[in-house]
Structure formats: C-alpha cells, structure tokens
Amino acid sequence: MTILKRIATLTVAICLVAATATAQTAKPVTIRLFHHMSEQSKRDGLDKVIALFTKANPNIKVEVEATDFNSYGTTLKVKIAAGDAPDIMFGLPTVYSDLVKAGQVLDLTGSSFLANVSSSSLDSVKIGGKVYGLPLDVQTMGVFYNKALFAANGWKVPKTYPELITLAKAIKAKGLVPFSFGFKDAWTAQVLFASDLNGGALAKMPDLFSATLTRTKKFAAYPELSAAFDRYAERLGYGNEDPFSVSYSQQLDQFATGKTLMVAQGNWAVGDIRKANPTGQFGFFTNPSFAKEADNLLDISVDDCFMASAQTKNKDAVLKFLAVMVSAQGAATWAETAQVISVVKNVKLASVDPMLSDIQAILTSGKTFNFGPVYVLTGQYDKTFRQIQEEFAADSKRNTSAYISRLDAEFDKIKAME
Numbered sequence: 001m002t003i004l005k006r007i008a009t010l011t012v013a014i015c016l017v018a019a020t021a022t023a024q025t026a027k028p029v030t031i032r033l034f035h036h037m038s039e040q041s042k043r044d045g046l047d048k049v050i051a052l053f054t055k056a057n058p059n060i061k062v063e064v065e066a067t068d069f070n071s072y073g074t075t076l077k078v079k080i081a082a083g084d085a086p087d088i089m090f091g092l093p094t095v096y097s098d099l100v101k102a103g104q105v106l107d108l109t110g111s112s113f114l115a116n117v118s119s120s121s122l123d124s125v126k127i128g129g130k131v132y133g134l135p136l137d138v139q140t141m142g143v144f145y146n147k148a149l150f151a152a153n154g155w156k157v158p159k160t161y162p163e164l165i166t167l168a169k170a171i172k173a174k175g176l177v178p179f180s181f182g183f184k185d186a187w188t189a190q191v192l193f194a195s196d197l198n199g200g201a202l203a204k205m206p207d208l209f210s211a212t213l214t215r216t217k218k219f220a221a222y223p224e225l226s227a228a229f230d231r232y233a234e235r236l237g238y239g240n241e242d243p244f245s246v247s248y249s250q251q252l253d254q255f256a257t258g259k260t261l262m263v264a265q266g267n268w269a270v271g272d273i274r275k276a277n278p279t280g281q282f283g284f285f286t287n288p289s290f291a292k293e294a295d296n297l298l299d300i301s302v303d304d305c306f307m308a309s310a311q312t313k314n315k316d317a318v319l320k321f322l323a324v325m326v327s328a329q330g331a332a333t334w335a336e337t338a339q340v341i342s343v344v345k346n347v348k349l350a351s352v353d354p355m356l357s358d359i360q361a362i363l364t365s366g367k368t369f370n371f372g373p374v375y376v377l378t379g380q381y382d383k384t385f386r387q388i389q390e391e392f393a394a395d396s397k398r399n400t401s402a403y404i405s406r407l408d409a410e411f412d413k414i415k416a417m418e
Contacts, residue, residue, distance in 0.1 A: 026059040027059065028059050028060075028061065029059060029060045029061070029314050029317045030060075030061045030062075030063055030314075031060065031061070031062055031063070031087040031088060031312070031314050031317050031318055031321065032062075032063045032064075032065065032086040032087050032088070033046075033062055033063065033064050033065070033086060033087065033088040033089075033090075033306075034064075034065050034066070034067075034072075034076060034079070034086035034088070034089055034090060035064070035065075035066050035072075035090035036066065036067055036068060036069045036072035036090060037066065037090065037304070038068065038069065038185070038248060039268050039269065039271060039272050039338070040271070040272060040275065041270075041271025041272055041274075041275065041337060041338050041339055042268065042271065042304070042338040042340075043066070044271075044337050044338070045271075045333065045334045045335075045336075045337035045338035046064065046334075046338075048333050048334075048337050049324065049325060049330050049333055049334055050062045050064070052324060052329060052330055052333060053320075053321055053324045053330075056324070057317070057320060060317045060320070060321070062321065065086065068185075069187050070186065070187060072090075072091075073091075073096075073383070076089060076091075076096075077099070080099065080104050080309075080311070083311070085104065085309040085311040085312070086309060087308065087309055087312040087314055087317075087318050088306050088307070088308055088309070088318060088321065088322075089105075089306065089307045089308070089309060090304070090305070090306055090307075091133075091305060091306075091307060092124070092125060092133060092302060092305050092372075093105060093125050093126075093127050093132035093133040093305075093307060094124070094125070094127065094372065094373075094375070094376065094378075095378060095382065096307070096378065097127055097376075097378050098378055098379050100127050100132050101127075103310055104309065104310050104311065105132045105133075105307050105308070105309070105310055106132070106307070106308035106309060106310045106312070106315070106318075107130050107131070107132060108131045108132060108133070108134065108308065108322070109130045109131045111131075111319060111322070111323075112323075113134075113319075113322060113323040113326050113327070114131060114134075114326075116326045116327070116328075116331070116344050116345055117134070117135060117326055117343055117344055117345070118343050118344075118345060121135040121138075121302050121343035122135065123373070124301060124302040124370075124372040124373065125302060125305060132307060133305045133306065133307045134305060134306050134307075134322050134325060134326060135302040135303075135304070135305045135343050136303070136304040136305060136306070136325065136326070136331070136334060136340070136342065136343065136344075137302075137303050137304050137334075137335065137338070137340035137341055137342050137343055138267065138300060138301075138302065138303060138340070138341040138342075138343060138363070139266060139267065139268070139300065139301045139302060139303030139304075140266065140267050140298055140299055140300045140301075140359060140362075140363075140368075141191055141194055141195035141198065141264070141265065141266045141267075141287070141299055142195055142264070142284055142285060142286050142287045142298060142299075142359075143195070143262050143263070143264050143284065143285050143286075143287050144255065144262065144263050144264075144265060144269065144273060144282055144283070144284050144355060145157065145261060145262045145282065145283055145284070145285065146255070146258060146261050146262070146280070146281070146282060147281040147282060147283045148280075148281040149176075149258060149261050150261070153170075153171075153174070155167055155170065155171070157283070157285045158285070158288055159288060159293045159296065160288050160290065160291050160292065160293055160296065161231065161288045161289055161290055161291060161296075162291050163288070164287075164288050165234065168235075168238040169238075171238075171261055172238060176260075176261060177238075177239070177240050177254075177259065177260040177261070178238040178239070178260065178261055178262055179235065179238050179239045179240070179260060179261075179262050179263065179264065180239065180240055180246075180251045180252070180254040180255040180259070180260035180262070180263040181236075181239035181240055181243035181246065181251060182243060182246040182247050182248045182249075182250055182251025182252075182254075183243045183244045183246070183390075183393055183394070184243075184244055184245055184246055184247045184248075184250075185247050185248040186390040187248075187386070187390075188248050188251060188265070189389055189390045189392075189393035189394075190386050190389045190390060191264055191265055191266060192232065192235060192236075192264045192393070193228070193229075193232045193389045193392075193393075194299070194389075195264050195265075195266075195287040195299065196228055196231055196232065196235075196287050196289050197225075197228045197289075198299035198301075198369070198371040198375070199286065199287070199289065199296065199297040199298055199299035199368075199369050199371070200288075200289045200290055200295045200296045200297040200369065201224050201225075201227070201228050201289045201290075202299070202369060202371050202374065203297055203369040204224050204295075205222050205224050205225070206374050207374075208222055208225065208374070209374060209375055209376045209377050210374065210376050212407075212408075212411060213376055213377060213381055213411075215411065215412065215415050218408045219404050219407045219408050219411070220404050220405065220408055225404065226400050226401070226404055228289065229392065229398075229400040229403060229404070230400055231289060232389075232392065232393075233392075233398040233400065235264075236393060236398070239260075240254060240259075240260060244394065249272065251263060251265075252265070252269055252272050252273050252276055253276045255273065256273050256276035256277040256280055256282075257276065257277060258280075264287055266303070267284075267303070267340060267341065267355075267356070267359055268303060268304075268338075268340065270339040270340070270353055270355045270356055271337070271338055271339035271340075273355070274339060274353055274355075281354075282354065282355050283354065283355060283358050284355050284358040284359050284362075285358070286298040286362060286367070296367075297367055297368055297369040298359075298362045298363075298367060298368045298369070299368070299369055299371050300363065300368045300369070300370050300371070300372075301370060301371050301372030301375075302343065302372055303340065304338075304340065306322065306325065308322065326344050328344075328346070328347065328348075331344035331347045332347050332348060332349060335347060335349055336349050336350060336351070339353055339356065340356075341356060341359065341360060341363070380414050381411065381414055384407075384410045384411065384414065385407070388403055388406060388407055388410075391403075
C-alpha cells in the first residue's frame with residue numbers, strides 16, 4: 001500500500017472514530033410527538049421509523065403521546081396555549097391554519113428533505129406559498145369489498161349509485177349484511193358521508209366550503225349537498241344492527257371476517273383489515289354518487305402529515321427526524337408497515353396489498369378529485385360540519401332540509417362571534 005493510500009485510510013478511520021465519539025458524547029435530547037392515529041398498523045409504522053431514527057441518532061429520544069381524533073384538536077391547542085406544545089404535531093396545515101397564522105407552526109420551506117416529496121403533495125401543505133407540513137401518504141375514501149363473496153354470488157362492482165343500491169338490496173335479500181358500520185367511534189360516520197361528498201359531488205360545487213365559510217352563500221343554495229345527505233340517509237339503511245355499539249376496529253373485523261360484504265372507509269384501514277384476515281380476498285372501489293359513471297370520482301388528498309412546533313427548543317433534532325421520515329428507507333418502512341400509498345418519490349416496496357393496488361389503479365386512471373385545496377373549514381366551522389354528519393347518522397328521522405338549515409344557522413352564529 002502506498003503512503004498516500006495509507007494516509008487516506010488512516011484519515012477515514014479517524015473521521016469514523018470522531019463521528020462515533022461525537023454521536024456517543026452528544027448531549028441527550030428528547031423530542032415529543034403528538035398524534036391521533038387510531039390504526040394499529042400506523043402506530044406500528046411510527047414505532048419502526050422511530051427505531052430507525054434512534055439507531056442513527058442515539059442521543060435523541062422520541063416520546064410519543066396519542067389521543068383520539070375527536071379530542072385531538074382541542075387538546076393540541078390547550079397544550080400550545082399553556083406553552084407545552086409537542087415538538088412534532090400530527091395534522092395538515094390547512095386544517096390547523098389558525099395555528100399557522102398565529103405563528104405556532106414552523107416554516108419548513110427550503111428544507112433539503114422536501115426534495116424527496118412529490119410537488120403536488122407539497123402544494124397541499126402550503127399556506128401563503130410556504131410549506132408548513134411534511135406529507136407522508138395519500139388519503140382517499142371509498143368502499144372495500146369482499147371479492148370472494150362477490151364472485152360466489154355473481155355480484156359485480158357497482159359503477160353508479162343506482163347500481164350500488166341495487167347491489168345492497170340483493171345482498172340484503174340473501175339475508176346478508178351489505179355494509180359494516182361502527183359508529184361507536186363517531187368519526188366513522190363522517191367517512192361514510194365524506195366518501196360520497198368529497199369526490200364527484202364536490203367536483204360539481206368546488207366553492208362549497210369557501211363560499212359558506214365567508215357566508216357569501218348558504219348551504220341551502222347547493223342542491224348537490226342536499227342530494228349527498230339524501231344518499232347518506234339511504235346508505236344508512238343497509239348496515240349492521242346497532243352500529244352505535246360497534247367500534248371502528250370491530251367494524252373492520254366484521255368486514256374482514258365476512259360478516260358484512262362492504263365497508264366504507266379510508267385507505268388508512270388497509271393495514272388493520274389485513275391484520276384481521278391475512279388471507280382474505282378484498283378489493284376497493286369508488287363510492288359512487290351519480291347515475292352517470294363518468295361523474296363518479298374518487299376523492300384524494302394528503303393523508304398523514306406532520307408539522308413542527310415553532311415553540312420547539314430542539315429544532316435541529318426535529319428536522320433530523322422529519323428527514324428520516326421521508327428518506328428512502330424511512331418512507332418505505334412507513335408505507336409497508338402502515339399499508340399506505342407514499343408521496344415520497346421513487347419509494348420501492350417489497351410488497352403491495354391488492355386493496356392498495358386497486359386504489360393505485362384508480363389514481364392512475366385519473367378518475368379522481370383532489371378535495372384537499374377546496375376543503376378550507378378550520379376551527380369551530382370544521383368541528384360543526386363534522387358534528388352535523390355524526391348527528392345525522394344517529395337521528396332516525398334524518399330530515400335533510402332540517403340539517404341543512406342547522407348548518408346555515410350554526411355557521412351564521414360562528415361568523416357573528418368573529
């Protein structure tokens with residue numbers, strides 16, 4: 001070996017020893033992460049990414065706190081107001097635009113790791129042209145179905161709303177249960193409604209939320225919204241008995257074990273459905289809203305997303321963690337464990353569930369509507385709109401006109417208090 005090669009080798013060895021020593025002697029840091037993910041597959045995915053991060057950064061500890069979806073927003077804001085903001089916060093900047101405007105969310109614009117994320121996904125986490133969140137995967141809501149039971153009975157995937165209702169009636173006539181509902185976790189009622197509204201229906205009225213938020217138009221001015229509530233009421237007639245005693249996990253278990261043939265849920269449910277039945281033959285289709293096939297579009301948006309707190313005293317550690325989340329290894333670990341469709345470029349997965357393949361095929365077809373940029377409700381407006389959907393499901397009378405009137409009345413009250 002030449003003298004120059006020996007010097008180079010020695011230099012590399014010294015650098016490695018120095019780097020190791022630095023990592024071992026670096027001051028211990030703890031960063032706190034707060035989320036509302038209820039899916040076990042996603043919690044497992046987060047644990048694996050944290051393990052990956054900790055291995056590379058042994059001096060940084062990540063503490064995780066979780067709560068349920070319904071209390072998350074309020075709890076987060078209480079923490080922030082008390083000066084106890086978590087370093088990393090789960091959620092979309094557009095949903096928490098009030099926090100962004102209050103200067104509580106860190107501006108990530110210019111961070112090198114953002115180059116790993118698709119530009120269209122970054123557009124969904126921008127406010128005023130700046131990036132305030134790190135998107136991880138695609139969100140969509142539709143209908144999962146039992147392929148084996150469909151095939152055994154000669155039933156085909158419905159492409160229109162009349163076909164869906166005809167199918168539901170045929171399933172019920174056989175003494176089987178068409179849909180699995182789990183309204184003990186109230187947010188699942190929102191999914192049944194939103195999987196209809198946020199696709200083809202919202203594409204026909206893209207100003208619905210912006211106009212009603214500013215009160216320049218009333219909800220009553222949108223016949224497509226009333227029609228969506230009417231379809232919601234009709235779908236609710238084809239579910240399991242006593243859905244308000246069934247939890248989200250039980251809802252998925254009912255479907256996965258063949259007690260029901262369909263379940264309206266988001267793609268976040270894939271991992272838990274698969275855990276409930278590892279060998280089940282399941283597929284996915286767009287929840288149709290209209291009699292014309294071309295009008296039925298799959299709703300899409302960014303799903304899982306993390307924001308960084310502007311209060312954090314450990315900015316460097318937080319940015320390091322976010323960088324790992326969207327690294328090639330971190331993104332693949334997250335996508336494979338959580339069973340989601342990554343928005344990180346060139347992610348290579350060892351395997352893809354057939355349910356996700358069905359979703360990917362629809363995305364590729366272009367028969368979609370991106371509702372993320374047009375759903376602009378935040379704070380009390382967002383909370384009220386969601387609450388109305390849940391109460392509608394619980395109301396046996398389900399008078400659409402009455403609920404539309406309530407929406408307008410409640411939004412007027414909120415506006416008057418601003």
